[in-house]
Amino acid sequence: MIVSVTPDQLQNDLQQFVQPLPFLEPLIPTYVAFLRLEQTTAVPPLPVEWLPSEANALLERGIPLLQRDAPPLVLPAMEEVWRQVCDIAARPLEPQAERLRAAQEWPRTQREEWLAALDQYFRDGELSLDDSSEKSLLTFLMVHTWRPFLLRWANDLASLLNDGLWGKKSCPVCGGQPDFACLRPVTGERRLFCSRCDTEWHFDRVGCPFCGNQDPASYGYYSNEDSPYRLYVCNECRRYLKTLDLRQVIGERVLPVERIASSGIDMSALQAGYRNV
Ligand SMILES: [Zn+2]
Ligand SMILES: [Zn+2]
Numbered sequence: 686m687i688v689s690v691t692p693d694q695l696q697n698d699l700q701q702f703v704q705p706l707p708f709l710e711p712l713i714p715t716y717v718a719f720l721r722l723e724q725t726t727a728v729p730p731l732p733v734e735w736l737p738s739e740a741n742a743l744l745e746r747g748i749p750l751l752q753r754d755a756p757p758l759v760l761p762a763m764e765e766v767w768r769q770v771c772d773i774a775a776r777p778l779e780p781q782a783e784r785l786r787a788a789q790e791w792p793r794t795q796r797e798e799w800l801a802a803l804d805q806y807f808r809d810g811e812l813s814l815d816d817s818s819e820k821s822l823l824t825f826l827m828v829h830t831w832r833p834f835l836l837r838w839a840n841d842l843a844s845l846l847n848d849g850l851w852g853k854k855s856c857p858v859c860g861g862q863p864d865f866a867c868l869r870p871v872t873g874e875r876r877l878f879c880s881r882c883d884t885e886w887h888f889d890r891v892g893c894p895f896c897g898n899q900d901p902a903s904y905g906y907y908s909n910e911d912s913p914y915r916l917y918v919c920n921e922c923r924r925y926l927k928t929l930d931l932r933q934v935i936g937e938r939v940l941p942v943e944r945i946a947s948s949g950i951d952m953s954a955l956q957a958g959y960r961n962v
Contacts, residue, residue: 686867686876686931688883688940692721698942706949711777716945718773719829726766726833729759731841740845747853749860750842751835756807763803763830764792770829781822788826807831810861810881810962828881835859835882848887854894858884862962863894865944866917866928873932878940880962896922916950918959925959927951 690698696717703710735750743750751757771789775782791799802812806827814820839858851857861881866888868875876885877894892899896919903920906928913933917926927950929943951961 686878686885686929686940686943687937688878688885690720690939690941692717692724694939695720695941698939699945702946706946709945709948715773715777716941718776719770719832720941722766722769722773722829723833723836726837727762728834728837729762731757731838735842735845737845740842741847741850744847744850744857749856750845750858751838752808752860756804757834757838758800758803759834761792763834766833767792767799767826767830770826774826774829784822788823802827803830807859831881835861839879839882839884843884846884846886851886852888853886854888854897856882856884857886858882863888863926864962865940866894866926867938868915868928868930868932870931870934873930875928877926883940893917893919893922893924894926895919895924898922914947914950916954918954918957923959925954925961927954 696713699709699713699716703713733754740750743753768789771785775785778785802823805812806824812820812823812827814823835858842858846857855862856879859879859882861879863877864880865878866875867878868890873890875888875890877888878885888894893904898904898919898921900921904917906915906917908915908930913930915928915930917928919925927947929938929947931938954961
């Protein structure tokens with residue numbers, strides 16, 4: 686599985702899915718704009734030099750590497766990315782455009798709350814807000830604001846990871862949850878992909894990677910013989926996970942393209958009452 690793609694490649698690759706998935710067409714410029722932002726943001730290196738022994742000690746204790754210290758807030762770079770994320774999101778979300786234009790100014794007008802939300806999203810992966818529409822919009826903005834930074838740092842830390850010391854339900858780099866998985870060619874080993882930083886890690890084939898449920902009566906998958914995809918669902922925690930079986934695929938697949946091209950599976954799962962990260 687390839688985890689990186691250029692914005693032009695993403696645009697070209699997604700065009701081939703417009704016929705079977707017509708709802709994708711108006712969203713392609715947004716996907717491409719977010720990818721371009723991820724790849725052009727100047728992200729400073731982490732302020733710490735990591736020794737392999739330090740990384741191993743954290744992984745053995747079950748601590749994701751970036752969760753060792755306080756969240757690495759990079760200001761003002763994150764403020765600028767936040768403004769651009771609000772701008773990109775406002776283009777297809779016309780009914781939300783006014784809210785997004787106001788949100789664009791939060792690093793200045795509601796600085797304390799904005800910094801607290803940035804910190805909370807990194808630590809907890811979600812925001813504690815009662816209003817579900819406000820929560821989903823703000824979470825969406827936080828996801829895309831953190832992504833350029835987490836992708837870069839995950840890339841820098843990748844060589845320090847050790848599958849044998851991890852195998853947990855969350856990401857060994859940032860602590861995020863998986864939103865995609867694959868089964869490797871030949872061996873069928875399950876690899877999970879982090880929804881926040883794209884890091885991949887080994888996870889047992891048996892059991893739900895969100896709640897640990899191993900009861901086959903309430904955890905399993907749906908598949909279709911025409912498709913290399915499996916949809917794993919858990920009736921204990923009501924979560925789902927899209928999984929690409931690479932044993933049924935010829936050639937490489939690209940993670941950013943697969944995530945979007947399989948969005949019909951997300952819609953089916955959400956309509957059936959399951960939820961993603
Ligand atoms: Zn991660
Ligand atoms: Zn579960």
